[in-house]
Amino acid sequence: MSNTVPLSPHATPAHILVKPAGPDCNLRCGYCFYLEKHALFKNEKTCRMPDIVLDNYTRSYIASQPTHEVEFAWQGGEPTLMGVDFFRRAVELQKKYGEGRIITNSLQTNGTLLNDEWCEFLAKEKFLIGLSIDGPEEIHNRYRVNAEGRGSFDQVMRAAASMKKHGVEFNSLTCITRESAYEGKRIYRFLREAGFRFMQFIPIVERMPDEAADQLGLKLATPPEGAATGDSPAVMPFTVEPLAFGQFLCDVFDEWIKRDVGRTFVNHFDVTLAAWTGMNPPLCVYSKTCGSALAVEHDGNVYACDHFVYPQYLRGNVMQEDLGRIISNMRQRAFGMQKTLGLTDDCRQCRHLRACNGGCLKHRFATSSTGQPGQNYLCAGYQRFFNHVAPYMEKMADLLRQRRPPADIMREGASHFCGEYR
Numbered sequence: 001m002s003n004t005v006p007l008s009p010h011a012t013p014a015h016i017l018v019k020p021a022g023p024d025c026n027l028r029c030g031y032c033f034y035l036e037k038h039a040l041f042k043n044e045k046t047c048r049m050p051d052i053v054l055d056n057y058t059r060s061y062i063a064s065q066p067t068h069e070v071e072f073a074w075q076g077g078e079p080t081l082m083g084v085d086f087f088r089r090a091v092e093l094q095k096k097y098g099e100g101r102i103i104t105n106s107l108q109t110n111g112t113l114l115n116d117e118w119c120e121f122l123a124k125e126k127f128l129i130g131l132s133i134d135g136p137e138e139i140h141n142r143y144r145v146n147a148e149g150r151g152s153f154d155q156v157m158r159a160a161a162s163m164k165k166h167g168v169e170f171n172s173l174t175c176i177t178r179e180s181a182y183e184g185k186r187i188y189r190f191l192r193e194a195g196f197r198f199m200q201f202i203p204i205v206e207r208m209p210d211e212a213a214d215q216l217g218l219k220l221a222t223p224p225e226g227a228a229t230g231d232s233p234a235v236m237p238f239t240v241e242p243l244a245f246g247q248f249l250c251d252v253f254d255e256w257i258k259r260d261v262g263r264t265f266v267n268h269f270d271v272t273l274a275a276w277t278g279m280n281p282p283l284c285v286y287s288k289t290c291g292s293a294l295a296v297e298h299d300g301n302v303y304a305c306d307h308f309v310y311p312q313y314l315r316g317n318v319m320q321e322d323l324g325r326i327i328s329n330m331r332q333r334a335f336g337m338q339k340t341l342g343l344t345d346d347c348r349q350c351r352h353l354r355a356c357n358g359g360c361l362k363h364r365f366a367t368s369s370t371g372q373p374g375q376n377y378l379c380a381g382y383q384r385f386f387n388h389v390a391p392y393m394e395k396m397a398d399l400l401r402q403r404r405p406p407a408d409i410m411r412e413g414a415s416h417f418c419g420e421y422r
Contacts, residue, residue, distance in 0.1 A: 022047025291336020
């Protein structure tokens with residue numbers, strides 16, 4: 001008898017981050033926004049996804065997706081705290097319920113628990129691993145430390161070596177802080193020389209606690225409800241400065257454009273080129289709308305987004321409702337449309353709107369030049385970056401229209417067409 005799961009009548013494409021260990025983590029990274037979510041699970045000493053939730057989520061998620069390929073994305077906290085056997089069971093359930101579908105898995109990890117057993121499993125099941133690494137040792141260890149305050153750099157590099165040995169496909173995820181934003185070229189060169197060919201750079205932006213955070217027992221501000229009001233609130237000391245983040249991307253781009261186009265892939269550059277070719281940028285923070293990237297906690301609760309795991313953004317529970325219905329409900333649709341409907345006049349008139357679409361809702365707590373609330377905190381940095389790369393993007397987009405690879409920009413040389421963008 002076939003185990004193929006019938007398609008949900010509410011099937012809607014979505015990318016869901018599953019947090020099987022919830023906010024549990026064996027590190028205490030100084031800028032982490034998720035560790036504090038323990039305050040939302042006061043009655044649980046540890047957060048672990050029960051097998052019954054794993055089974056029900058696997059079945060309902062496959063049923064909720066109208067696509068032939070279904071990706072399971074595992075995050076945390078630290079998902080490897082669940083142990084290899086948990087993920088062996090996850091893969092078996094995927095095979096049980098996914099007959100006729102292509103099932104893929106990605107897993108974001110700090111790498112500290114990866115060993116030969118883990119890497120043999122990850123290679124066999126073709127997991128794509130995102131390895132958190134912030135750069136050279138002193139940069140990485142500034143914030144990425146364990147409970148005793150010791151840096152995790154050596155463990156992360158051992159994990160990278162082990163994954164290489166076993167043939168695990170992996171990329172880097174690098175968080176950009178107030179300090180590291182000034183080390184763009186150094187960080188990029190380090191990652192490139194360490195063998196990372198796919199790089200993700202994530203700006204760290206967190207605000208000082210507000211009244212809502214205090215009521216929930218949290219140490220960081222909750223996301224703005226709709227458009228923020230009043231002056232831009234104070235940010236945490238580790239938060240990246242807007243212009244510095246823009247310059248970080250420019251510095252990395254200047255290294256990349258000289259020798260690495262087509263060899264090394266950087267998330268911001270890929271999606272910017274997509275925008276220049278007329279596509280909707282595929283990275284959620286730059287996309288025209290959001291709402292299709294939800295998060296599932298260890299207890300089966302479904303939230304609007306990984307960055308919106310708060311009671312007011314709870315959308316349902318996979319043990320009680322059809323996941324397809326949860327994904328497509330009107331509250332979630334309205335949340336996604338706020339990305340477009342909540343744009344300030346500055347955004348609507350900006351020549352780079354197609355590239356960033358106002359950025360992430362979580363970061364829209366600044367005030368526009370005309371005094372409107374809801375401007376993206378990183379706006380000045382985005383403008384610096386897009387102004388800098390525009391001539392190159394135009395050339396690479398033209399190469400694609402000629403059915404030539406963007407890497408040809410290196411062969412032709414960029415200096416003759418990459419003047420100031422006006």
